[in-house]
Amino acid sequence: MLYVNALHDIVTIIPKKYSVPWFLWDFLFHRSQKRYKECIDIVHQFSENIIRDRLSEDAETLENNTDLPFSELHDSEVRRKNMDSLGLLMKKLRKDDLQNNVDALVFAGHDTTYAALSWAIQLLGEHTDVQEKVYEEMVQIFDGSNRSPTKQDLLEMKYLERVIKETLRLYPSGPTVGRKTRKDIQIGEYTIPAGASIWIEIYFIHRNPKYYPHPEEFNPDNFLPERVRDRHPYAYLPFSAGPRNCLGQRYAIMELKAVLSSIVRNFKIRSLKETKDLNPLMGLTITPHGGVNIELTLRDNNKENKFTEN
DSSP states (O other), rough: OOOHHHHHHHHHHHHHHHHSGGGGTTTTSHHHHHHHHHHHHHHHHHHHHHHHHHHHHHHHHTOOOOHHHHHHHHHHHHHHHHHHHHHHHHHHHHHHHHHHHHHHHHHHHHHHHHHHHHHHHHHHHHHHHHHHHHHHHHHHHHTOOOOOHHHHHHHHHHHHHHHHHHHHHSSSSSSSEEEEEEOOETTTTTTTTTTEEEEEEEHHHOOOOTTTTSSTTGGGGGGHHHHHHHHHSGEEEEEEGGGGTTTTTTHHHHHHHHHHHHHHEEEEEESSSOOSSOOEEEESSSSEETTOOEEEEEEETTTTOEEEEO
């Protein structure tokens, strides 16, 4: 919980620094800044432990693999090759570089995934027709089996993928992204000078009626192949774009598919509040203020068992 609380405080403190005018003065920001530094230390300690434990674990496994059965020797050899690659990587990267990358992967995938799942569950619970289409897709893919999804199963979830993409259009986990110009840029009569800091408001780009005829409506068909084909590539930026886009975007989509498919296969979702009544909380991520309020009903023979979650 210490790590989770630290992450929560970081994503709360950072937007304050740039959105509350008087916090631009460091002497007024002092108390929050002190807590921010404490949180950063906690996050760094967590990632340092991950790196140390993994290196120690792999080294110990390789030392004790002489008596492995034949079926496990291949896996051991693969891990040895991975360790050799890691050794080369460690020679190229400083400790701080490796730790920063681990911090980024863990941190970037925490609140963003939570936010996307919250909005997706809320929207599915409100739009039961869409939810049932997702369920029908699951029935076709799994044919009554209770097995966990394979990679191929996840790739076949085309309609669920459209649901996820539409969720991220309406409520991008990262509603704003920052960039700095390398050279002067001319846009109409305006010149943006080199070195300028720019905030790109993804939340509003995704609501451009030029590309989305009814931008406030939840409609997974916005991501039918024929509609995507004719759309400007930068009209949809849930993972940013260009050379500094999100490295984990494919993993994020797969993760969301795995979780949402499991929920829909086992439960019917009913939202107890309309999405329009939820207050989006803008920060490093965009989350429903106070969370979502839903009712889950077990499918099939357990229809009367209900669970209410906040």
